[in-house]
Amino acid sequence: MSRITVLLARTARHVWPPKDPAERRVEYAIDWAARLGAGDALAASTFELPSGLVAENAVNTATVASVQISGGAAGCAYEIVNRVTTAKGAELEQAIRLRVKTR
DSSP: OOEEEEOOTTOOOEEOOOBOTTOSOEEEEEEOGGGSOTTOOEEEEEEEOOTTEEEEEEEEOSSEEEEEEEEOOTTOEEEEEEEEEETTOOEEEEEEEEEBOOO
């Protein structure tokens, strides 16, 4: 099950639900539908993670980019950047904040 964030057209700051440092791999996703132009779709997606986090299995559908994340230190907040290219050639990016905390 993914922890998903839906991007809103005018909101700059987005946050994913927290990750426990003991969790091995958690799937996080970003729904780009509200930011895509009419008739456009995601063609490619990459995730840039800071030191301490590891990305695996980054994939995308026509509207959603997802990645599995592992690692992270309890009490830390990380900024992850998702960069996408659309079928019509638009290049978009969004920073998402991920807090790691022990449950």
